[in-house]
């Protein structure tokens with residue numbers, strides 16, 4: 001996708017606009033399967049919470065991907081996008097027993113992440129194949145909000161509770177077919193990941209009927225120049241070897257599962273916005289855009305730095321800008337960032353806008369959510385229309401108020 005294509009799309013569909021490059025999603029998917037080609041049974045479940053547009057789900061389904069879901073609504077979307085139930089995994093956190101039972105009845109693989117629900121579910125449904133989520137307490141995350149491995153984390157069953165877990169499984173005679181971990185986003189260090197894998201193998205030795213081991217995700221992708229990214233090829237080499245050795249020891253060819261979100265879709269996305277106003281204060285030049293944290297919350301929520309390009313003037317002289325949104329509270333995308341000279345009306349592109357951008361968008365300030373476009377074989381296809389006023393009021397109910405006296 002070149003700047004002239006993006007400018008044309010912004011012109012055709014209006015701004016703000018999310019654009020996703022199908023080729024990039026495919027090449028990331030292929031990169032991952034190639035890195036693990038030495039593993040006989042490999043399965044990739046796309047973590048759809050990153051970007052849940054149905055057209056994206058269909059694209060990944062077509063490539064052979066499964067789905068990783070965290071809510072019953074995501075399961076319904078996956079089924080709607082044509083995934084068979086066997087291709088869907090359900091790895092929620094803190095949901096009700098009723099929701100787990102409902103998803104199980106749809107034929108989807110369930111994953112339980114706490115001892116209370118495990119015991120209740122096992123007692124009621126001892127024959128259902130269940131996966132359990134272990135927390136190996138390995139710190140892999142960069143940001144405390146997305147790091148889920150620490151000792152007081154709400155995610156997974158602590159590895160220190162393994163004796164209690166084994167007791168519940170023995171008492172209920174439930175059928176454990178898989179073990180799962182997801183140490184959180186941003187794996188910087190492959191050795192740390194391999195260390196966590198050893199903890200998973202140790203846990204796996206306690207169960208005799210396993211069919212798969214699910215290593216979650218957390219692959220890091222570069223957001224700005226000089227960012228480190230997870231070396232997938234190196235991880236593939238080392239983990240494949242270790243996994244295959246474990247299968248030999250276990251006496252069975254297990255399936256290795258990953259559930260990447262960010263890795264598959266982050267870099268494929270760009271968010272196009274228009275500059276409404278340039279405003280100079282005593283110390284700062286603000287570029288005010290026609291969007292805000294209602295459409296892209298990661299910078300305000302996580303302090304994420306999305307690279308910003310001025311695609312209307314890519315060769316312009318660089319100046320310092322603070323890029324801010326139109327929401328009526330502090331809404332900053334970039335502080336004093338060097339960007340080629342910006343004029344009112346220019347189109348800016350935020351990079352890495354594929355993962356956790358549209359899917360976290362809201363209607364705050366009663367703004368419409370943006371449209372989404374998929375760039376496929378040299379053409380832009382609208383995959384979600386801009387919202388309209390109807391969308392804002394469709395579930396709202398006016399009341400007849402008591403008569404004034």
Ligand SMILES: *Cc1c(COP(=O)(O)O)cnc(C)c1O
Nearest residue numbers: 047091182185217218260261262
């Ligand atoms: C969010 C999530 C993922 C995906 O994480 P990424 O960092 O986007 O790859 C995978 N597994 C589970 C259980 C998740 O909650």
